[in-house]
Ligand SMILES: C[C@@H](N)C(=O)N[C@H](C)C(=O)O
C-alpha cells in the first residue's frame with residue numbers, strides 16, 4: 001500500500017510528539033489543586049510493610065494524569081465528596097521492597113516484570129470522603145490484600161456497593177480504570193507508554 005509522503009510525516013510527527021509528552025516530568029498534585037486530602041501511607045509506618053518508605057508525603061503524577069484527577073475530584077465535589085490520596089508515583093526501589101514482602105502480582109506490581117503503573121507516575125491509590133471529612137466505607141481497609149478488597153465481590157451492604165459504584169463510575173469518566181483485586185487502585189489510560197522511574201521523591 002502506498003501513502004503520500006505528507007501523511008507519513010504527519011503520522012511520524014504525531015507519534016514523536018505523543019511519545020515525548022508521555023515522558024513529561026512528574027508534577028506535584030498539591031501545586032495544581034488545593035482540593036485534595038492527603039494521607040500518603042508509605043510516608044508513614046502505617047502501611048502493610050510497617051515502615052516508612054518515602055522521605056516525605058508527596059503526590060507526583062504525569063501532567064495529564066494529574067489534570068484528569070483534578071477533573072475527577074471536581075466531579076466528586078459536585079456530589080458532596082472529595083478524593084483522599086493514599087499513593088501516587090512510587091520509585092521502583094520502593095516497589096522492590098514491597099515485592100519482597102508480598103510477591104503476588106495480584107496485589108503488588110512485579111518490579112522485575114513490567115513494574116507498577118505507580119512506577120510510571122500514572123496510577124493513584126485513593127478513596128472518597130465527604131466534604132465534611134466523614135469516612136466513606138468501601139468494604140475493606142486500604143492495602144487489605146484479600147477478597148474484601150476485590151471489586152467483583154458484591155457481598156456487601158447496599159451502602160458500600162453504592163459507595164464503590166460512585167467511586168468507579170466517577171473515575172472511569174476521567175480515564176482511570178480500577179484493577180480487580182484493589183478497590184483503591186486506579187491506573188490512567190495508555191499507562192504503559194510512560195517510562196518506569198526510580199527517582200526518589202524530591203523532598204526539600
Ligand atoms: C501495593 C498496592 N497499594 C498497589 O498499588 N498495588 C498495585 C497492584 C501495584 O503495585 O501496582
Ligand SMILES: [Zn+2]
Nearest residue numbers: 123124125185
Ligand atoms: Zn495502587
